Amino acid sequence: MAKVTMIQAINQALGLAMERDPKVMVLGEDVGKNGGVFRATEGLLDRFGEARVVDTPLAESAIVGSAVGLAMGGMRPVAEIQFFGFIYETMDQIGTQASRMRFRSQGRFHVPLVIRAPFGGGVRTPEIHSDSLEAFFCHMPGLKVVTPSTPYDAKGLLLSAIQDPDPVLFIEPMRLYRAFREEVPEDWYEVPLGHARIAKSGDDVTVVAWGPMVPVAEAAAEKAGQEGISVEVLDLRTLSPIDTQAIIASVQKTGRAVVVHEAVRTGGFGAEVAALIQEHAFLSLEAPVLRVTGYDTPFPVPSIEDLWLPDAGRLLEAITTVVRY
Amino acid sequence: MKPDKEFPIRRVIDEDGQLVGDRSGVTDDELKEFYRWLVTLRTLDQRAWNLQRQGRIGTYPPFSGQEATQVGVVAALDRMDWICGSYRDWAALAYAGVPLYYPLLNSMGHPVSGNIPDSVQALPVQVVIAAQILHAVGLAWSAKLQGQDRVAVTFFGDGATSQGDFHEALNLASVMKAPVIFVAQNNQWAISVPISRQMNSQTIAQRSLAYNIEGVRVDGNDIIAVFQTLKEVAARVRAGKGPALVEAVTYRLGAHTTADDPTRYRPSDEEARLSHGEPVARLKRYLLGAGILGEEDFQRIDDEAKATVDEAVKTAESYPKSASETVFDHVYQDLTEPLKQQRAAFRQRVAEGGGQRG
Numbered sequence: 037m038a039k040v041t042m043i044q045a046i047n048q049a050l051g052l053a054m055e056r057d058p059k060v061m062v063l064g065e066d067v068g069k070n071g072g073v074f075r076a077t078e079g080l081l082d083r084f085g086e087a088r089v090v091d092t093p094l095a096e097s098a099i100v101g102s103a104v105g106l107a108m109g110g111m112r113p114v115a116e117i118q119f120f121g122f123i124y125e126t127m128d129q130i131g132t133q134a135s136r137m138r139f140r141s142q143g144r145f146h147v148p149l150v151i152r153a154p155f156g157g158g159v160r161t162p163e164i165h166s167d168s169l170e171a172f173f174c175h176m177p178g179l180k181v182v183t184p185s186t187p188y189d190a191k192g193l194l195l196s197a198i199q200d201p202d203p204v205l206f207i208e209p210m211r212l213y214r215a216f217r218e219e220v221p222e223d224w225y226e227v228p229l230g231h232a233r234i235a236k237s238g239d240d241v242t243v244v245a246w247g248p249m250v251p252v253a254e255a256a257a258e259k260a261g262q263e264g265i266s267v268e269v270l271d272l273r274t275l276s277p278i279d280t281q282a283i284i285a286s287v288q289k290t291g292r293a294v295v296v297h298e299a300v301r302t303g304g305f306g307a308e309v310a311a312l313i314q315e316h317a318f319l320s321l322e323a324p325v326l327r328v329t330g331y332d333t334p335f336p337v338p339s340i341e342d343l344w345l346p347d348a349g350r351l352l353e354a355i356t357t358v359v360r361y
Numbered sequence: 362m363k364p365d366k367e368f369p370i371r372r373v374i375d376e377d378g379q380l381v382g383d384r385s386g387v388t389d390d391e392l393k394e395f396y397r398w399l400v401t402l403r404t405l406d407q408r409a410w411n412l413q414r415q416g417r418i419g420t421y422p423p424f425s426g427q428e429a430t431q432v433g434v435v436a437a438l439d440r441m442d443w444i445c446g447s448y449r450d451w452a453a454l455a456y457a458g459v460p461l462y463y464p465l466l467n468s469m470g471h472p473v474s475g476n477i478p479d480s481v482q483a484l485p486v487q488v489v490i491a492a493q494i495l496h497a498v499g500l501a502w503s504a505k506l507q508g509q510d511r512v513a514v515t516f517f518g519d520g521a522t523s524q525g526d527f528h529e530a531l532n533l534a535s536v537m538k539a540p541v542i543f544v545a546q547n548n549q550w551a552i553s554v555p556i557s558r559q560m561n562s563q564t565i566a567q568r569s570l571a572y573n574i575e576g577v578r579v580d581g582n583d584i585i586a587v588f589q590t591l592k593e594v595a596a597r598v599r600a601g602k603g604p605a606l607v608e609a610v611t612y613r614l615g616a617h618t619t620a621d622d623p624t625r626y627r628p629s630d631e632e633a634r635l636s637h638g639e640p641v642a643r644l645k646r647y648l649l650g651a652g653i654l655g656e657e658d659f660q661r662i663d664d665e666a667k668a669t670v671d672e673a674v675k676t677a678e679s680y681p682k683s684a685s686e687t688v689f690d691h692v693y694q695d696l697t698e699p700l701k702q703q704r705a706a707f708r709q710r711v712a713e714g715g716g717q718r719g
Contacts, residue, residue: 061506087506093536098495098529105499108484109443110507129526132489133496139691141485142476146694177692201694230697277697 039217045187046076046152046208049194050114052224054084057112060198063090064099064116064152073118074154074213096125100151104134107149107203114198120155120207121164127172134203135178149203150194155183156248156298157345158211160338166210167335168299170246173205174276174308180204181276182229185250187218189273192227200229209248229274232282238268241292241355244283244309246272249296249346256351265359275305283309284316291322292358296346301329323361326354364563368578370610373585376638378646386592387585389653395432395584396648397662399641402428402452404666405461408674409468413619417678418468424452426582426614429640430546432456433587434514434609437595443504443513444483445497447490449546450516457481461669465677472683482511491517491524494543498534501541501604512540512598520551522565534604535572541604542594546581548613549635553626566608574604581609582640614639685711 040048053060061084062077068091071078081089092099096117103113117123123130130151138146157166173181182197182204184190190208197204235250236257245253250271257267270286272279287293293313295306310325328346336344373382406425412418424431431453435444438457446453451464458481467474467486475485487493497515504511521527522545534541545565549556562568569576575597579590587609594605612635616623623632648654654662689696689704696704 090537093529093532095529095533097526098498098533101492101495101526101529102499102502102533105445105496105501105513106503106506107499108496109500109503111503128489128492129495133487133492137484138693140475140487141691142472143691144476144479145484180693277693277699280698 037219037221040187040220041214041217042184042187042190042208043074043076043213045191045220046194047078048220048222049191049198050077050080051083053114053195053198054080054088056224059110060112060114061088061090061106062114062116063092063103065092065094065118067091067116072116074210076116076152096122097129100126100129100134103149104129104137104147107147108137108145112148112198114150114152117151117153119161119165120153120169121167123153123169130173130179130203130205131176135176138202139178146201147203148201150197150206151203152206152208154210154213155207156209156211157335157341158248160341163335166341168297168330170207170275171299171303171305174305178202179276180229180274181207182274183207183209183247184273185209185212185235185247185271187220189227189233191220192225193229193273195224196226196229199226204229207247211248212251215251227273230277230279231273232279233271233273234286235269235271236267238266238290240266240290241294241358242268242270242283242286242290243351243355244270244272244293244295246275246297248298252346252348252351253296255348256355259348259352260355263356265355267355278308278312280312280316283312287313287317288320291320293325294328294351294354294358295325296328296351298330298345300332301327302332304329323358326358328354362567364567368564368566368576368608370578370580371586371590372580372583373589374583374643374647376643378643378650380647380651382586384585386589392585392644392648392653395436395588396644396654397665398432398456399428399584399644400662401461401666401669402432402455403641404670405455405464405673408670409465410615410619412465412674413468418465419470420618420620421464421468422449422618423615424449426612426639427546427548428452429584429644430544430581430587430609430611431516433584434516434544434591436588437591438514439511441482441509441511443497443500443511445493445500445513445515446483446486447493447517448486448488449518450486453516454481454483454486457483459483460676461673462677462680465673466680469677471680472687473680491521491526493517494521494530495526497541497543498530498537498539501534501539502537505538505540510599512542512595514542514544516544516546518551519545519547519549519556519559519565520554521545522568523559531568531572531574531604531606535574538601538603540598540601542591542598543604543606545606545608546611547608548611550613550617550623550627552617552621564608566606569606574606575602576606576608578608578610581611582638582643584640584644612636612639
């Protein structure tokens with residue numbers, strides 16, 4: 037088994053899916069000749085041709101809106117939005133069309149569409165390129181929201197997403213694209229949607245994380261361990277539909293929880309996780325559920341982002357607080 | 362450029378029903394059938410308005426005035442061609458084979474009205490202005506990719522041409538050479554905003570120049586002209602010549618919806634002037650003048666239309682109610698864990714008699 041980066045794993049998944057099913061196609065800005073600005077689609081144009089690897093005009097609403105039609109017409113489009121922040125341009129096609137077509141048509145039509153987008157901070161981008169907007173999309177019935185934190189999961193989750201009969205927003209943590217390599221099977225395998233993963237097991241406190249915050253949680257867990265605190269790190273992997281059972285099982289074991297996300301605090305998905313915990317595991321709780329998040333400001337300029345983003349230090353503080361509560 | 366010269370309005374019969382163009386390719390029998398449809402649809406539309414006033418259906422968006430465009434376009438299509446419309450396009454859907462009680466059920470809030478019968482290749486109506494135009498591009502593109510002999514037609518209004526999705530759709534379709542026909546129903550009004558405030562272009566059709574696609578303008582109240590135009594346009598689009606933009610110039614005879622009062626914003630002299638050429642009366646004048654149908658025929662057609670619409674109303678009003686919990690059925694293919702829990706709670710509430718008004 038070769039060791040690959042997350043971006044290579046994603047590229048492998050796209051290649052395998054296109055090999056197996058001639059209906060699978062990718063479309064987006066710069067996905068063809070350029071292979072995507074992060075090279076997620078590198079080599080696909082040569083292998084599958086320009087009918088199935090499509091450089092579209094620079095128009096996000098057209099990318100998603102036409103992909104909705106392509107999907108209803110029998111294709112399996114994988115649309116790329118170049119940066120998650122640009123998805124504002126196509127909120128309507130996702131929120132009022134892709135996610136609702138099955139419901140509106142009472143099952144006559146469905147939209148097997150995957151929308152991929154790189155997201156998150158830590159890579160010194162210009163404005164709007166680093167935003168974490170997952171909460172908007174977890175608020176859209178009919179849509180699934182998935183985010184991997186490892187190369188292995190990236191490939192297996194993406195293959196599941198492409199097979200899924202419903203629209204899936206697949207957001208990829210930009211800072212993890214090339215952060216590390218791990219062994220990934222070259223062949224087809226699937227990681228099922230809707231299931232969280234225990235990234236590290238522990239007894240004293242549960243840290244709920246996803247995407248780019250999983251390595252941060254693991255680092256905080258490592259530091260906490262040195263202080264004698266045993267942290268369980270839960271990687272949600274699928275945000276919608278959420279794996280409530282996994283969260284509750286973990287919190288019932290540890291009695292404490294901290295949720296960490298890059299996205300701004302108010303109305304963030306962490307609030308949903310905290311609410312679920314108090315609804316289902318109130319009597320197990322030894323301390324309030326804390327959130328470690330971005331601040332309620334627009335994502336800052338690169339010179340400030342390291343301070344703004346949740347890091348292992350901030351997370352460790354919260355872990356210590358709930359343990360000492 | 363003089364847009365009104367470059368994009369003249371094609372017309373075969375004028376407001377008074379006089380033949381002013383070439384009627385070739387349209388038989389008398391086809392015209393009789395068109396007329397029967399136009400009368401039936403107009404009868405349905407007017408009945409729906411009255412039903413709303415009687416509190417028997419909810420908000421309804423009348424299509425009166427646009428029957429000739431919608432029927433004429435669909436009549437020129439093949440059975441497997443895609444139709445992507447909006448909330449005012451029930452006449453097109455009905456002609457394509459959707460039961461007449463569907464628009465009534467839609468305004469009664471019955472979910473089945475979104476489930477277009479499998480025999481009709483049409484998307485359910487949706488209300489976000491211009492969103493369906495991109496779906497038509499995708500459907501046409503998918504047909505091309507899969508080697509299917511199908512085109513997609515999308516209906517939208519003059520207001521929709523101000524939306525970004527209109528531009529993005531025409532541009533993308535042109536670049537991809539997608540076999541799609543964009544039918545702009547220029548009914549002069551987007552709720553209360555006249556076309557003069559919607560655009561500073563003289564015509565909608567001239568925008569085709571910007572996308573390097575075919576653009577034509579047709580009298581949308583003249584079903585013969587619409588049908589002929591669409592036959593020609595569809596043949597070119599089907600042959601792989603790329604997409605086309607058709608501007609059907611028509612007039613919204615009534616209100617935007619049953620919740621709207623056009624006397625607040627629309628001059629009555631305009632209504633009088635532009636209503637005169639409306640499609641049903643116009644075709645009737647022509648058929649009468651040409652001796653194709655006589656007064657007795659008209660009476661019979663009116664009576665049949667009334668009976669057909671009575672039947673549709675009866676079906677709609679006796680249609681089995683949808684079980685409330687079906688609200689959970691078509692969110693995803695398989696019920697998610699959170700939805701399973703919510704449905705259980707919902708069932709419990711229904712079982713306990715919750716949700717009853719008053």
